[in-house]
Amino acid sequence: MVYPLFDLSGKRALITGSSQGIGFALAQGLAAAGAQIVLNGRDEGKLSEAAAKIPGAETLAFDVTDHIAVRKAVDAFEEQHGAIEILVNNAGMQHRAPLQDFPAEMFEKLLQTNIASVFHVGQAVARHMIARGRGRIINIASVQTLLARPGIAPYTATKGAVTNLTKGMATDWAPLGLNCNAIAPGYFDTPLNAALVANPEFSAWLEKRTPAGRWGKVEELQAACIFLASDAASFVNGHTLFVDGGITAAL
Numbered sequence: 001m002v003y004p005l006f007d008l009s010g011k012r013a014l015i016t017g018s019s020q021g022i023g024f025a026l027a028q029g030l031a032a033a034g035a036q037i038v039l040n041g042r043d044e045g046k047l048s049e050a051a052a053k054i055p056g057a058e059t060l061a062f063d064v065t066d067h068i069a070v071r072k073a074v075d076a077f078e079e080q081h082g083a084i085e086i087l088v089n090n091a092g093m094q095h096r097a098p099l100q101d102f103p104a105e106m107f108e109k110l111l112q113t114n115i116a117s118v119f120h121v122g123q124a125v126a127r128h129m130i131a132r133g134r135g136r137i138i139n140i141a142s143v144q145t146l147l148a149r150p151g152i153a154p155y156t157a158t159k160g161a162v163t164n165l166t167k168g169m170a171t172d173w174a175p176l177g178l179n180c181n182a183i184a185p186g187y188f189d190t191p192l193n194a195a196l197v198a199n200p201e202f203s204a205w206l207e208k209r210t211p212a213g214r215w216g217k218v219e220e221l222q223a224a225c226i227f228l229a230s231d232a233a234s235f236v237n238g239h240t241l242f243v244d245g246g247i248t249a250a251l
Contacts, residue, residue, distance in 0.1 A: 003232075006232050007034055007230070008086070009035075010036075012036040012037075012081075012085055013030045013085070013087070014125065015030070015037070016040045016064050016087075016090050016121055017040065018039045018040055018041065019039060021192060022090060022218050026088055026222060027088075028219075029222025035229070036056060036058070037054050037056070038058045038060050039059050040059070040061070042062070044061045060073055064091045064113070065116060065117055070121050084129075084135075085135055086137075086138070087138070088225065089118045089162075092158075093109065095109070095155070096151040096195070098150070099151075099154075106154070110155060110158050115165065118139050118162055125137070126169070126173060126178060132177075133177040135177065135179070136228065138181055138183060138228050139162050139165070139180070140184075141162045141182040142155075142159040142184055142185060143242065144159040145162065145163045145182075146160075147248060162182060163184070166180055170238030174237045179233060179237050181237065181238065181240070183224050184240050184242045185216065187216060187245075188218055188220075188221070189215045190218060203215070209250075210244070210246060211250050212246055213245075220243065221243055224243050227241075
């Protein structure tokens with residue numbers, strides 16, 4: 001039985017970039033708490049495969065970096081299927097290169113995928129939430145919100161921006177009934193981190209650097225997402241919740 005404050009029964013949640021990795025794990029967690037799930041991505045085949053693993057899940061394919069396409073898709077879904085009460089802005093990408101050699105086109109792609117998408121989808125969904133006077137928006141940040149590593153300076157910049165945009169969303173939209181927060185995952189074994197997971201030297205460094213002594217499991221992000229999506233977080237706004245095994249707490 002789900003504790004009443006954490007019960008998401010009757011709520012619909014849209015999770016961007018949710019055909020795999022953290023996004024899919026968050027969708028599974030929200031579903032377990034009772035939410036009706038809407039999976040998003042660009043590959044309809046992968047979305048269908050993922051949806052088959054979550055009873056009753058729906059899919060909504062659109063490119064999160066295309067403002068017009070996002071608006072059309074969200075508006076049409078709301079009109080045809082009903083309200084989206086919870087939004088998880090999870091879509092993101094990574095590219096590694098020394099900053100002095102970082103390709104300008106990849107920098108722009110990171111900006112569009114990791115931060116502009118939060119604005120595009122957040123605004124499109126928030127317009128409907130505001131009309132109803134309630135809603136939950138959860139943006140996926142990173143420990144790179146606070147920390148930097150060699151080779152990922154643009155990614156670090158985008159994740160810092162996600163946290164600050166989250167604060168801005170809360171400042172503008174809390175008076176209108178919305179709760180806007182972020183989750184900052186530490187190092188998790190996901191497709192985005194495949195290159196690091198496969199690197200024994202990095203894994204050994206990470207285990208020493210992280211007080212918990214290991215990589216995170218994507219399932220360990222689910223409870224944080226359920227909390228921020230639920231009535232239990234009714235007075236939590238503009239906050240970034242770090243789920244990182246203590247890595248940002250220890251020098």
